[in-house]
Amino acid sequence: MTSRPSMNAAIQIWRRALAGVGLASVLSVAGCAVGPKYKRPAAEVPATYKEVGDWKPAQPNDQSLSGNWWEMFQDPQLNALESQVNVSNQNLKAAEAQYTQARAQLRYQRADFFPTINAVASATRNRISNHRPASTVSNGITYNDFQIPFELSYQIDVWGRVRRTVEAYRDQAQASAADLAAVNLSMHAQLALYYFQARVLDAEEQLLNSTVTQYEHALELIKSRYAGGIASDVEVQQAETQLETTRAQAIDVGVARAQYEHAVAVLIAKPPASFSLAPLPLTMPPPAIPVGLPSELLERRPDIAAAERQMAAANAEIGVAKAAYYPNISLGAAGGFESSAITTLISGPSVLWSAGPSALFTVFDVGRRRAASDQAVAAYDQSVANYRQTVLTGFQQVEDNVAALRILENEAQVQDKAVVAAQKYLELANTRYKGGVTSYLEVTTAQTAALSDEVTAVNILGRRMVSAVTLVQALGGGWNSSEIPQRPECCGKLTSSAK
Numbered sequence: 001m002t003s004r005p006s007m008n009a010a011i012q013i014w015r016r017a018l019a020g021v022g023l024a025s026v027l028s029v030a031g032c033a034v035g036p037k038y039k040r041p042a043a044e045v046p047a048t049y050k051e052v053g054d055w056k057p058a059q060p061n062d063q064s065l066s067g068n069w070w071e072m073f074q075d076p077q078l079n080a081l082e083s084q085v086n087v088s089n090q091n092l093k094a095a096e097a098q099y100t101q102a103r104a105q106l107r108y109q110r111a112d113f114f115p116t117i118n119a120v121a122s123a124t125r126n127r128i129s130n131h132r133p134a135s136t137v138s139n140g141i142t143y144n145d146f147q148i149p150f151e152l153s154y155q156i157d158v159w160g161r162v163r164r165t166v167e168a169y170r171d172q173a174q175a176s177a178a179d180l181a182a183v184n185l186s187m188h189a190q191l192a193l194y195y196f197q198a199r200v201l202d203a204e205e206q207l208l209n210s211t212v213t214q215y216e217h218a219l220e221l222i223k224s225r226y227a228g229g230i231a232s233d234v235e236v237q238q239a240e241t242q243l244e245t246t247r248a249q250a251i252d253v254g255v256a257r258a259q260y261e262h263a264v265a266v267l268i269a270k271p272p273a274s275f276s277l278a279p280l281p282l283t284m285p286p287p288a289i290p291v292g293l294p295s296e297l298l299e300r301r302p303d304i305a306a307a308e309r310q311m312a313a314a315n316a317e318i319g320v321a322k323a324a325y326y327p328n329i330s331l332g333a334a335g336g337f338e339s340s341a342i343t344t345l346i347s348g349p350s351v352l353w354s355a356g357p358s359a360l361f362t363v364f365d366v367g368r369r370r371a372a373s374d375q376a377v378a379a380y381d382q383s384v385a386n387y388r389q390t391v392l393t394g395f396q397q398v399e400d401n402v403a404a405l406r407i408l409e410n411e412a413q414v415q416d417k418a419v420v421a422a423q424k425y426l427e428l429a430n431t432r433y434k435g436g437v438t439s440y441l442e443v444t445t446a447q448t449a450a451l452s453d454e455v456t457a458v459n460i461l462g463r464r465m466v467s468a469v470t471l472v473q474a475l476g477g478g479w480n481s482s483e484i485p486q487r488p489e490c491c492g493k494l495t496s497s498a499k
Contacts (some may be wrong), residue, residue, distance in 0.1 A: 036318055044392075120151070154330065174309045203458045324369045
């Protein structure tokens with residue numbers, strides 16, 4: 001029969017143990033967390049971007065990028081491709097998995113805030129040796145031993161070691177969320193770059209094919225003049241050389257164009273053999289890009305946010321290292337039931353228990369804790385330097401691309417004048433040749449100059465599009481550090497679109 005007073009006593013013991021855990025939890029919260037309190041170190045931030053100058057990239061009512069920044073290019077084909085990146089890109093899937101790992105590691109560390117309770121049931125049959133020393137009563141007996149023990153252990157976080165550890169892993173999880181946003185931005189920007197570079201080659205190929213047609217007509221004219229005795233065989237050969245050279249250039253464009261098409265296929269996770277990018281010559285200049293202020297860049301670039309979170313994690317690791325100088329205080333409790341007969345196992349007299357605190361002191365470790373503390377401080381100093389370098393690199397990238405857009409815009413205007421002048425030069429050369437004033441060499445020279453100027457104009461347009469995309473990437477692509485989950489361990493999965 002179960003002994004109710006003994007059972008009540010066991011229950012009281014466990015209640016007291018749990019109350020002790022509650023008190024220990026209060027002590028943990030009230031205890032001091034050793035180590036420096038984190039404060040983001042300052043980074044030198046200019047008041048304005050030097051390269052912007054008088055260049056006005058956007059209207060005052062449009063001073064920020066949106067999440068789907070590629071839509072500003074107003075290209076339905078690009079929009080359709082970009083929409084597939086979030087769903088299919090394998091680099092993004094890998095980054096998402098890495099963020100999920102970081103969140104799981106954080107939850108694992110948070111478990112140290114709570115006690116660990118273990119329970120195991122055992123049933124053994126034992127025989128004591130007849131020759132067992134120091135015993136005359138139980139020698140030779142055989143008996144059963146049934147046990148249902150419970151063990152509770154809890155480390156009291158008086159010095160904040162657990163809190164600092166959780167803080168470090170939370171910062172690392174937030175850094176992983178920012179890394180995911182950086183990969184997302186990079187994949188979308190890379191797709192836009194490959195796409196526009198393919199369209200530049202489409203425009204160049206269209207120009208070369210159009211020029212080939214013009215050269216074919218010119219060759220027919222010269223052959224007719226040669227048949228009539230007006231032109232020489234040298235002029236025929238000059239025209240054929242010009243024609244075949246241009247044909248070869250048009251064919252050669254296909255090499256790079258195919259590579260960009262394959263790169264786009266991989267970015268949307270499709271085998272190149274099953275993907276085709278329809279030719280679409282680039283004709284429109286890039287849209288205006290809102291630049292904003294340099295101070296905003298610290299919150300808009302995910303790589304800067306990731307570096308800042310890594311810096312915060314390194315600061316928390318200093319606290320973990322400092323906590324090693326203090327004793328580990330733990331609370332343990334054990335209890336359960338033990339009996340030689342299973343029928344009396346769950347009964348009052350079968351109750352057993354023990355409870356009490358313990359403290360572990362490290363008396364001598366040959367400087368191990370000092371080395372760990374020095375390493376943590378040095379790691380923090382390294383993270384500060386990395387953060388400041390990331391900020392400087394961000395400013396450099398913005399300045400580089402703002403300068404490129406501004407200068408290339410001016411160059412495009414001048415190059416357009418060069419194209420117009422080259423066309424007039426070619427028209428005059430053709431007129432002079434047909435009038436017998438000059439040789440066909442002057443025509444081929446004018447043709448070469450006209451084609452070169454037109455190809456240069458196309459390439460300048462392509463460089464402007466590339467600079468526009470890389471400027472958007474340098475500005476963070478509409479991302480903001482407020483999108484980082486404040487409590488990654490309890491929040492839902494962060495999507496790669498950072499929305």
